[in-house]
Amino acid sequence: MSQVVGRFAPSPSGRMHLGNLLCSLLAWLSARSAGGRVVLRIEDLDAMRCPRTFADLLEQDLSWLGLDWDEGGSKGGPHGPYYQSERSEIYNLYYQRLVERGLVYPCFCSRGQLHAASAPHRSDGQVVYPGTCRNLTARQVAEAAKRRPPAWRLRLPEDLTLSFTDGHMGPVTENLPADCGDFVLRRADGVFAYQLAVVVDDALMGVTQVVRGGDLLSSTPRQLWLYQLLDLPAPTFCHLPLLLAPDGRRLSKRDGDQSLENLQARFTPEQIIGKLAYAAGLRSTPDPVRAADLVADFSWDKVPRQDICLPDGLF
Numbered sequence: 001m002s003q004v005v006g007r008f009a010p011s012p013s014g015r016m017h018l019g020n021l022l023c024s025l026l027a028w029l030s031a032r033s034a035g036g037r038v039v040l041r042i043e044d045l046d047a048m049r050c051p052r053t054f055a056d057l058l059e060q061d062l063s064w065l066g067l068d069w070d071e072g073g074s075k076g077g078p079h080g081p082y083y084q085s086e087r088s089e090i091y092n093l094y095y096q097r098l099v100e101r102g103l104v105y106p107c108f109c110s111r112g113q114l115h116a117a118s119a120p121h122r123s124d125g126q127v128v129y130p131g132t133c134r135n136l137t138a139r140q141v142a143e144a145a146k147r148r149p150p151a152w153r154l155r156l157p158e159d160l161t162l163s164f165t166d167g168h169m170g171p172v173t174e175n176l177p178a179d180c181g182d183f184v185l186r187r188a189d190g191v192f193a194y195q196l197a198v199v200v201d202d203a204l205m206g207v208t209q210v211v212r213g214g215d216l217l218s219s220t221p222r223q224l225w226l227y228q229l230l231d232l233p234a235p236t237f238c239h240l241p242l243l244l245a246p247d248g249r250r251l252s253k254r255d256g257d258q259s260l261e262n263l264q265a266r267f268t269p270e271q272i273i274g275k276l277a278y279a280a281g282l283r284s285t286p287d288p289v290r291a292a293d294l295v296a297d298f299s300w301d302k303v304p305r306q307d308i309c310l311p312d313g314l315f
């Protein structure tokens, strides 16, 4: 069997917080417990929102926690560059393959039109694209292009059901046209969409195992379709439960006390890892522990599938 390659793929728009700390810990444990390698890719597609200083801090934070990686980030390696903001030429190569096959069309819908009250919504709150711009004539496109630059969408087949088994969450099935609709590959500002970038990156970087937050579970069928269209090898996926505040609210960057900057002032790396491992079901007590000492006993079976509510007073 070929070697497991896992990855960290953080978006450095701020300091790490508990949610992405847990994700990094589990991604690292999942790869290392299988004797695998780890790649660090910086997901700074929105380069303006992700200054390099945050990416550098993120590397320091991962190292401080004892989560190491074999290639990527400022360390470089054979599959670089490892910053998405430097990879648009690579994304364009794959994007053009889809363009050449007639699978990409311009969409001139405004945000307001897309989010109109009549628009069908997915369970995750996203809008199902109704195909408004799917069959515009060349003349209509030329007219609309005078008013605004278009986003570029992938034309899906009329009927397309994708199923896969998530390594942690189990079987997932989605009918892409009905549940999502034609999705954006390139934004109106020219930036390639996350869906395309993540597929190209994971495939070219040899990633075999994607561990990430459960909020991305619903985007996986879109990515699997892109893997098929581009004839790229798809990785396996393990999606994590959400980490919730003690009162059941979703943790976010706005929870300033949960940012690593604040946690570092109060705890050692071993204390933070110990508390996270306890919250995630990996240990029976929140005692301090090194990440490396969790590798031998790691198992996805210990991690709950339902949302994890942080015990009151743990952090």
Ligand SMILES: [Zn+2]
Pocket (backbone or CB within 6 Å): 106, 107, 108, 109, 131, 132, 133, 134
């Ligand atoms: Zn449109």
